[in-house]
Amino acid sequence: MSAPLWPAPVAPGPVEATVRLPGSKSVTNRALLLAALADGPGTVRRALRSRDADLMVAALRSLGAELTPSDDGPSGVDWHVVPGPVRGGASIDVGLAGTVMRFVPPVAALADGEVAFDGDPHARKRPMGPILAALRSLGAEVTGDALPFTIRGPITGGEVTLDASASSQLVSGLLLAAGRYPKGVTVRHNGPPVPSMPHIEMTVQMLRAAGVAVDDSEPDVWKVEPGPISARDLTVEPDLSNAAPFLAAAMVTGGGVTIPGWPEETTQGGDALRELLPRMGATVARTSEGLRVTGGGRLEGIDADLRDVGELTPTIAALAALAGSPSRLRGIAHLRGHETDRLAALATEINGLGGDVTETDDGLAITPRPLRAGVFHTYADHRMATAGAVIGLAVPGVRVEDIATTAKTLPEFALMWARMLGEGH
Numbered sequence: 394m395s396a397p398l399w400p401a402p403v404a405p406g407p408v409e410a411t412v413r414l415p416g417s418k419s420v421t422n423r424a425l426l427l428a429a430l431a432d433g434p435g436t437v438r439r440a441l442r443s444r445d446a447d448l449m450v451a452a453l454r455s456l457g458a459e460l461t462p463s464d465d466g467p468s469g470v471d472w473h474v475v476p477g478p479v480r481g482g483a484s485i486d487v488g489l490a491g492t493v494m495r496f497v498p499p500v501a502a503l504a505d506g507e508v509a510f511d512g513d514p515h516a517r518k519r520p521m522g523p524i525l526a527a528l529r530s531l532g533a534e535v536t537g538d539a540l541p542f543t544i545r546g547p548i549t550g551g552e553v554t555l556d557a558s559a560s561s562q563l564v565s566g567l568l569l570a571a572g573r574y575p576k577g578v579t580v581r582h583n584g585p586p587v588p589s590m591p592h593i594e595m596t597v598q599m600l601r602a603a604g605v606a607v608d609d610s611e612p613d614v615w616k617v618e619p620g621p622i623s624a625r626d627l628t629v630e631p632d633l634s635n636a637a638p639f640l641a642a643a644m645v646t647g648g649g650v651t652i653p654g655w656p657e658e659t660t661q662g663g664d665a666l667r668e669l670l671p672r673m674g675a676t677v678a679r680t681s682e683g684l685r686v687t688g689g690g691r692l693e694g695i696d697a698d699l700r701d702v703g704e705l706t707p708t709i710a711a712l713a714a715l716a717g718s719p720s721r722l723r724g725i726a727h728l729r730g731h732e733t734d735r736l737a738a739l740a741t742e743i744n745g746l747g748g749d750v751t752e753t754d755d756g757l758a759i760t761p762r763p764l765r766a767g768v769f770h771t772y773a774d775h776r777m778a779t780a781g782a783v784i785g786l787a788v789p790g791v792r793v794e795d796i797a798t799t800a801k802t803l804p805e806f807a808l809m810w811a812r813m814l815g816e817g818h
């Protein structure tokens with residue numbers, strides 16, 4: 394049976410809304426993992442509730458940690474985490490979550506029994522080879538080079554060289570658990586540039602905040618000293634990448650959207666929206682209520698290197714398709730290994746509505762054309778679904794396939810979108 398179609402609402406006028414976003418997927422899943430490996434009980438507050446976060450919770454529980462929820466509500470959930478000895482024997486479902494498939498195997502390598510991993514059909518196509526080879530060379534027994542695979546520890550740690558050009562998560566995964574390896578770890582990247590560097594910075598900062606010594610002074614080399622991971626009480630920031638479609642709505646409709654709780658300083662790549670959106674015609678201001686983006690002028694095309702912030706591409710591409718001048722998005726060849734091949738998916742779906750998008754070696758060339766009604770397929774990709782919603786604000790008759798796929802990181806998306814459109818009218 395094909396997935397249901399969601400009639401994307403056309404904006405009734407300029408959007409005027411305040412949108413409260415739940416916690417960052419990237420911070421939530423790192424915080425839960427570090428809490429499960431810590432030297433005592435800890436708390437992760439305002440954690441995201443979503444499919445990716447639920448998969449992380451289930452994985453950590455099956456490896457021996459106790460996670461108990463409280464204050465489970467719209468602004469997130471507080472998790473009380475009690476670490477336990479990492480135990481083997483588990484079968485772990487990673488879904489389509491990069492953070493689970495790359496971050497949990499290095500934890501499983503701490504157990505002295507076998508742990509099996511599998512995920513969604515498309516997860517089996519996502520790049521895993523370099524991290525599995527690295528775990529093997531650090532002392533674990535690993536079957537396979539992609540999902541499904543098994544791991545048997547215990548790992549010793551040490552030095553390893555890998556090509557992380559396919560995903561920053563290949564590095565982050567090796568660093569997160571490494572304090573617990575007898576020899577720690579030194580990871581060297583050798584290959585084309587690593588994408589999404591702010592996410593590695595996030596990993597390093599969160600490790601340091603938990604008392605783990607990390608040396609990242611040499612480019613493309615990260616050294617984690619062996620030592621305890623301190624238990625903490627941590628509050629998760631709002632998910633700035635998930636702010637993107639809502640801020641885009643302000644631009645497409647010539648309205649204004651405010652996101653409360655936008656951090657003053659952050660390692661989240663989504664913070665780059667403050668710089669990218671003005672280049673497409675938005676005005677960005679910090680107000681007493683949060684970060685406010687207003688549209689109203691011309692929506693401009695952009696020539697941008699998105700290597701550091703590839704997650705933002707589907708929203709930027711949707712804006713570019715509606716803009717008044719062409720765009721060139723670069724540095725994002727690695728998006729071919731995301732939830733789906735995002736370069737192919739964006740080109741196919743925008744062109745299916747009458748657009749003009751060409752794939753380049755490392756990105757997309759987008760020439761705006763008048764768009765028409767049609768089905769926007771999403772390939773189980775939450776960010777394809779939200780990109781379809783952005784286009785639908787301005788193009789009557791866009792139907793987005795499987796809007797429920799937004800549950801990967803934002804289960805309330807459709808409700809929040811309707812609320813945003815209803816506010817101020």
Ligand SMILES: O=C(O)C1=C[C@@H](OP(=O)(O)O)[C@@H](O)[C@H](O)C1
Binds near residue numbers: 559562588589593727
């Ligand atoms: O570490 C993380 O939390 C993430 C790293 C990035 O992955 P890639 O480096 O594979 O792009 C990003 O796109 C993903 O959504 C989340």
Ligand SMILES: C=C(OP(=O)(O)O)C(=O)O
Binds near residue numbers: 489492
């Ligand atoms: C690439 C993404 O996710 P993942 O963590 O599954 O890699 C994303 O959320 O855009």
